[in-house]
């Protein structure tokens with residue numbers, strides 16, 4: 001993928017005043033000690049984004065799950081498997097992408113031995129926005145794909161509905177285009193035949209992103 005960075009950092013729907021600066025490695029180190037919201041207390045570690053700093057395409061998920069919490073990398077569990085298959089079917093190379101999440105800590109409720117996923121609250125999402133803004137400012141991707149409602153609303157505003165608005169290009173400041181698609185975890189939870197259709201739509205949306213890079 002050609003490295004022609006966006007001229008300006010891609011903007012989020014709500015302005016972020018305190019965007020941390022520094023290289024991705026420095027940001028990752030700083031985020032490892034993040035105390036901007038209470039989620040760090042029970043999580044194993046911060047799950048910062050992963051991938052080349054020169055990536056032309058950034059994928060943004062929602063928040064790490066139990067597998068990501070233990071491994072410290074985004075999309076390494078069942079949703080990640082589905083996503084990586086869809087990436088390959090779209091003709092993209094997963095190692096050339098930058099993958100990250102809107103919220104960087106696992107949120108869960110302990111039930112016996114199980115850690116049940118809980119959605120990050122609006123204030124936890126807001127507390128994490130500076131890290132996403134910092135990743136966007138450093139990587140300056142030309143194309144961004146938001147996976148699911150949390151990422152899509154962080155990029156495009158709270159009125160955005162993935163079910164209605166997915167697969168449509170939006171401008172994200174100067175030089176970056178973005179679209180939203182289904183979150184792989186949501187696809188895994190859907191009953192058939194909706195699941196197969198949503199999976200095909202995920203591949204189709206990632207194919208649009210792949211074509212936009214050529």
Ligand code: URA
Nearest residue numbers: 061062063064074075
């Ligand atoms: N779901 C996400 O949104 N991100 C991950 O990293 C894993 C599951």
